[in-house]
Amino acid sequence: MKNLLAILLFAIAGIAYLQFDPLSDKPKAEPVEVVNLDFNKDSSDAILAAAFDASAPVEEEKVPEVVEVKTVSVKANRSEPPASISQIEYAFKKKKSDVQVRAYGSVLKLLSDDNKGSRHQRFLVKLANEQTLLIAHNIDLAPKITALKQGDRIEFYGEYEWNAKGGVVHWTHKDPNNKHKHGWLKHKGKIYQ
DSSP, X not given: OHHHHHHHXXXXXXXXXXXXXXXXXXXXXXXXXXXXXXXXXXXXXXXXHHHHOTTSOOOOOOOOSOOOOOOOOOOOOXXXXXXXXXXXXXXXXXXXXXXXXXXXXXXXXXXXXXXXXXXXXXXXXXXXXXXXXXXXXXXXXXXXXXXXOTTOEEEEEXXXXXXXXXXXXXXXXXXXXXXXXXXXXXXXXXXXX
């Protein structure tokens, strides 16, 4: 949610900057009154839905020549999970895959390594929203986390793939071909990629 707010504020500042006439030191038009933002669960769900729906038509809006922001109020629920956990939850409900995510959780269960094809360290993670994920960490391309134990906190950045059991996160390593975003796992302050 913080990232969405930051992007929105930068966009507003950029519009205001582009609409300023540097030669006369004056705005090109009269300022617009107030922009008031109220982020709640419904609006964040709508933003996520729009972000995932690539087929939705994009409507162009007429933007006033000058935007002056007088007040911005943001209501945040501190008990809400991080934005990426909400993104994972949304992707699971909508059966979306190929979603780049960053979140953390606790190791629920260590599974045996998958040694078919590229070898993967596998374990289940429980997120703050109680959803479980399978982490499939390619140990042919990245180091294995040998000290990993049930109950440990693990942070991850990788690609979410939907399945009926909660989903899988993979690509938690550097892409040797540099065609995919580099992922990672973080355990006890050490990054594995």
